[in-house]
Amino acid sequence: MELIHDASMRLLEEQGIELLSAQARQLFKQAGAEVDETSGIVRGPRELFMEALDHAPETFVLTPRNPDKALEIGANNIHFGFVSGPPNIHDHVNGRRPGNLKDYRKLVSLAQYFNVISLMGNQATAPTDLPANTRHLDTYRETILLMDKVFSAVPIGVGRVRDAVEMVALARGISTDALHRDPSVLTNINVNSPRKLDDTMADAAIYMAWHGQAVIVTPFTLMGAMTPVTLAGALVQQNAEAVFGLTMVQLAGPGAPCVYGGFTSNVDMRSGAPAFGTPENALANIAGGQLARRYGLPYRTSACNASNAADAQAVYETQAVLWSAVMGHGNIVYHSAGWLEGGLVASFEKVIIDVESLQTMACILQPIDVSEEEIGLAAVEEVGPGGHFFGTSHTIERYKTAFYEPLLSDWQNQENWQQAGAKTATTRATETWQKVLETFEAPALDPSRREALDDYVSRRKNEIGDGEP
Amino acid sequence: MELIHDASMRLLEEQGIELLSAQARQLFKQAGAEVDETSGIVRGPRELFMEALDHAPETFVLTPRNPDKALEIGANNIHFGFVSGPPNIHDHVNGRRPGNLKDYRKLVSLAQYFNVISLMGNQATAPTDLPANTRHLDTYRETILLMDKVFSAVPIGVGRVRDAVEMVALARGISTDALHRDPSVLTNINVNSPRKLDDTMADAAIYMAWHGQAVIVTPFTLMGAMTPVTLAGALVQQNAEAVFGLTMVQLAGPGAPCVYGGFTSNVDMRSGAPAFGTPENALANIAGGQLARRYGLPYRTSACNASNAADAQAVYETQAVLWSAVMGHGNIVYHSAGWLEGGLVASFEKVIIDVESLQTMACILQPIDVSEEEIGLAAVEEVGPGGHFFGTSHTIERYKTAFYEPLLSDWQNQENWQQAGAKTATTRATETWQKVLETFEAPALDPSRREALDDYVSRRKNEIGDGEP
Numbered sequence: 001m002e003l004i005h006d007a008s009m010r011l012l013e014e015q016g017i018e019l020l021s022a023q024a025r026q027l028f029k030q031a032g033a034e035v036d037e038t039s040g041i042v043r044g045p046r047e048l049f050m051e052a053l054d055h056a057p058e059t060f061v062l063t064p065r066n067p068d069k070a071l072e073i074g075a076n077n078i079h080f081g082f083v084s085g086p087p088n089i090h091d092h093v094n095g096r097r098p099g100n101l102k103d104y105r106k107l108v109s110l111a112q113y114f115n116v117i118s119l120m121g122n123q124a125t126a127p128t129d130l131p132a133n134t135r136h137l138d139t140y141r142e143t144i145l146l147m148d149k150v151f152s153a154v155p156i157g158v159g160r161v162r163d164a165v166e167m168v169a170l171a172r173g174i175s176t177d178a179l180h181r182d183p184s185v186l187t188n189i190n191v192n193s194p195r196k197l198d199d200t201m202a203d204a205a206i207y208m209a210w211h212g213q214a215v216i217v218t219p220f221t222l223m224g225a226m227t228p229v230t231l232a233g234a235l236v237q238q239n240a241e242a243v244f245g246l247t248m249v250q251l252a253g254p255g256a257p258c259v260y261g262g263f264t265s266n267v268d269m270r271s272g273a274p275a276f277g278t279p280e281n282a283l284a285n286i287a288g289g290q291l292a293r294r295y296g297l298p299y300r301t302s303a304c305n306a307s308n309a310a311d312a313q314a315v316y317e318t319q320a321v322l323w324s325a326v327m328g329h330g331n332i333v334y335h336s337a338g339w340l341e342g343g344l345v346a347s348f349e350k351v352i353i354d355v356e357s358l359q360t361m362a363c364i365l366q367p368i369d370v371s372e373e374e375i376g377l378a379a380v381e382e383v384g385p386g387g388h389f390f391g392t393s394h395t396i397e398r399y400k401t402a403f404y405e406p407l408l409s410d411w412q413n414q415e416n417w418q419q420a421g422a423k424t425a426t427t428r429a430t431e432t433w434q435k436v437l438e439t440f441e442a443p444a445l446d447p448s449r450r451e452a453l454d455d456y457v458s459r460r461k462n463e464i465g466d467g468e469p
Numbered sequence: 470m471e472l473i474h475d476a477s478m479r480l481l482e483e484q485g486i487e488l489l490s491a492q493a494r495q496l497f498k499q500a501g502a503e504v505d506e507t508s509g510i511v512r513g514p515r516e517l518f519m520e521a522l523d524h525a526p527e528t529f530v531l532t533p534r535n536p537d538k539a540l541e542i543g544a545n546n547i548h549f550g551f552v553s554g555p556p557n558i559h560d561h562v563n564g565r566r567p568g569n570l571k572d573y574r575k576l577v578s579l580a581q582y583f584n585v586i587s588l589m590g591n592q593a594t595a596p597t598d599l600p601a602n603t604r605h606l607d608t609y610r611e612t613i614l615l616m617d618k619v620f621s622a623v624p625i626g627v628g629r630v631r632d633a634v635e636m637v638a639l640a641r642g643i644s645t646d647a648l649h650r651d652p653s654v655l656t657n658i659n660v661n662s663p664r665k666l667d668d669t670m671a672d673a674a675i676y677m678a679w680h681g682q683a684v685i686v687t688p689f690t691l692m693g694a695m696t697p698v699t700l701a702g703a704l705v706q707q708n709a710e711a712v713f714g715l716t717m718v719q720l721a722g723p724g725a726p727c728v729y730g731g732f733t734s735n736v737d738m739r740s741g742a743p744a745f746g747t748p749e750n751a752l753a754n755i756a757g758g759q760l761a762r763r764y765g766l767p768y769r770t771s772a773c774n775a776s777n778a779a780d781a782q783a784v785y786e787t788q789a790v791l792w793s794a795v796m797g798h799g800n801i802v803y804h805s806a807g808w809l810e811g812g813l814v815a816s817f818e819k820v821i822i823d824v825e826s827l828q829t830m831a832c833i834l835q836p837i838d839v840s841e842e843e844i845g846l847a848a849v850e851e852v853g854p855g856g857h858f859f860g861t862s863h864t865i866e867r868y869k870t871a872f873y874e875p876l877l878s879d880w881q882n883q884e885n886w887q888q889a890g891a892k893t894a895t896t897r898a899t900e901t902w903q904k905v906l907e908t909f910e911a912p913a914l915d916p917s918r919r920e921a922l923d924d925y926v927s928r929r930k931n932e933i934g935d936g937e938p
Contacts, residue, residue, distance in 0.1 A: 402735075
């Protein structure tokens with residue numbers, strides 16, 4: 001790890017990062033970095049970066065409109081995030097289609113329904129039926145109305161993150177000043193790897209830092225395309241880019257909550273196609289956690305896959321990176337429910353399949369109770385050699401809650417399963433999400449706050465008009 | 470862990486284990502245990518068990534007929550075992566059917582073909598088309614002819630394990646005395662939980678220990694049915710039963726190779742159906758490894774599932790317990806390819822799906838090379854901000870072997886995948902096993918050894934006739 005750290009510091013010292021935001025370059029110049037205004041390249045000694053990161057908190061709390069769903073980010077906490085970003089939707093009833101607001105609502109409802117999902121990063125799908133310059137207002141409103149958990153601002157330009165900050169303050173019924181001291185919102189900016197940080201993302205991050213909201217900096221890197229083809233090279237570049245972006249956040253708002261992000265997978269070297277859930281992706285998930293901890297920062301990682309269907313491939317790829325995300329001490333695991341087709345699709349069936357395995361993981365992470373009562377030696381004596389435990393009081397007192405009860409798994413024998421239609425898990429998942437959506441009820445919100453949100457959205461839509469890209 | 474250990478020692482001291490083998494009871498009596506010849510119950514002070522286990526080696530080597538495929542068992546070695554035991558077969562061409570010798574051959578060929586499979590435990594399927602009293606001779610012969618890896622003797626009675634020992638000696642062209650010093654064979658005995666060890670298994674284990682071959686002792690326990698409903702209670706009972714069986718092995722042959730086995734899952738408390746790949750199963754896999762290491766013993770665990778199809782459920786259940794088996798430092802992971810329907814079926818498609826994820830796991834367990842050449846800072850400089858790495862010499866020199874190349878995963882885009890027939894991973898797995906079997910070639914075996922095996926089998930079949938249950 002120290003070799004990776006050292007090489008990434010040399011990268012920042014000798015090669016630097018191209019930074020497209022003038023205000024961000026100004027921050028680095030003031031901190032003593034070497035800034036080339038022609039090329040936009042920023043270089044600096046490692047001390048500059050390490051000192052800036054010293055200001056970043058090791059843990060912080062994000063409080064959504066329902067304070068019971070506040071999240072401590074960092075330490076030993078693991079929070080599973082819903083799929084975010086796909087331009088398309090798929091389910092087994094309606095097939096594949098472009099993202100749209102109606103499906104967006106359904107996806108947010110699913111994210112709200114399942115307790116194992118702690119937060120939503122970016123939009124669960126892009127509602128491509130709405131104008132690109134104002135659709136974030138619609139998705140923020142829908143998200144706040146349907147979900148009382150932490151969610152992410154769209155990290156493209158100051159306008160979009162400011163709208164998130166303002167709207168969450170309205171939803172909580174507090175001022176943006178109060179929100180500064182008690183943050184709610186996070187956003188995730190990507191580095192345009194290799195070595196390029198664009199201005200809309202940089203400026204969004206700076207705005208967030210100024211307002212005390214959380215920024216995740218995640219270099220989006222596919223080994224062989226956007227980084228060297230080696231894991232070591234990819235990790236060095238990821239680390240340099242993440243440290244650079246996080247330094248920018250700390251220079252803008254020293255002490256602002258921020259998160260080290262890793263998103264390093266590889267391409268298929270025969271076709272150039274992106275791949276996820278590969279061994280290389282898994283190793284990067286683990287190594288990213290080591291690097292984040294080296295700097296005392298919370299860690300964001302992901303659990304993705306490249307399958308075209310919610311099938312066995314989707315699951316074994318996802319599991320390889322989910323387990324490595326958790327074993328790597330990921331504090332936030334993005335895309336852990338619903339991601340399909342390398343992120344081009346949000347899949348309803350995959351949401352259900354993933355929730356089952358996230359719930360399983362949450363149970364596995366519970367310590368084993370080894371009290372005398374739980375051990376129950378008297379029950380063993382009572383049953384005797386060759387007997388069974390079904391009828392003992394030790395069993396009867398506990399059987400209802402002794403084991404995880406699955407959401408999707410079917411444990412019938414083959415004959416009964418055949419008679420019930422021989423449905424695979426993916427087929428049963430369709431029934432599960434349909435049932436959830438049929439009975440879903442949005443969490444209550446004070447009508448005056450809802451009105452304030454509606455007013456804000458319509459005022460901003462008027463303001464924006466055809467403007468704001 | 471110490472609480473689990475202590476309670477299991479109390480179980481052995483106070484309640485004891487019913488041991489049906491007279492010669493096994495004699496071994497315990499000679500060692501100073503309290504033996505009730507009426508009930509068959511054996512009790513003893515913890516020192517008796519701990520001293521016996523002190524003789525067991527921490528690691529040992531099993532050498533099959535191909536010495537290049539020798540396995541060190543214990544320490545940091547992980548060996549993946551093929552599915553073993555199912556009475557039925559399933560594939561997507563021929564459907565579900567009872568196990569038979571023809572399919573047995575196919576399964577052994579698959580186990581041989583994939584390098585990530587290190588060993589085969591028991592029979593890959595029971596060839597129910599052959600007489601029960603001699604079919605082990607047929608499966609041993611087929612296994613030796615088609616596979617040059619370590620395999621397991623059928624642990625039911627002395628005759629069956631003796632035949633394995635004799636036949637492997639013939640296959641290696643060495644005497645059984647030489648085999649004693651340089652073991653090849655392992656077997657796995659189950660405790661008939663709760664607290665009962667039957668005579669056929671006990672006598673088979675004692676024979677193996679006398680001849681220096683390896684014995685795994687695995688209590689087969691389903692929480693709520695064969696153990697208390699709690700994890701703590703199940704682990705206590707598992708540990709007591711495993712320690713008891715391993716003590717018997719060490720009393721028979723002090724220093725004989727042996728392995729601590731764990732196979733603790735749970736039942737569905739609504740139906741009583743066995744479940745695998747549950748969070749409880751995963752936690753037991755991890756805790757079992759801690760207990761085995763406490764006694765300085767190699768650890769055998771499993772990666773099972775309870776799905777009726779080689780679908781998403783089969784994979785997420787398997788993955789939960791595969792990862793916990795590996796994270797729990799399992800030295801031998803039984804059933805890690807091909808297990809389906811809670812062990813009632815060996816599935817050809819599941820073999821392929823599992824091999825893909827085992828290969829992935831094997832890659833994940835490789836350390837990252839962090840040499841200067843691998844890091845390739847010069848390549849990062851050469852590409853510059855916003856560029857791509859496809860054409861750099863650093864990439865070109867490495868791209869062919871840089872990444873794991875999948876066996877089954879399909880990374881085409883959605884359009885191409887649709888045009889290619891929209892095949893799920895399970896459908897593609899059918900094509901994969903068919904291709905493997907079409908081109909499979911059995912590993913060479915000296916014709917004189919083959920002849921010796923044939924002679925042995927026909928001599929023993931005559932000997933057995935209608936006898937030997």
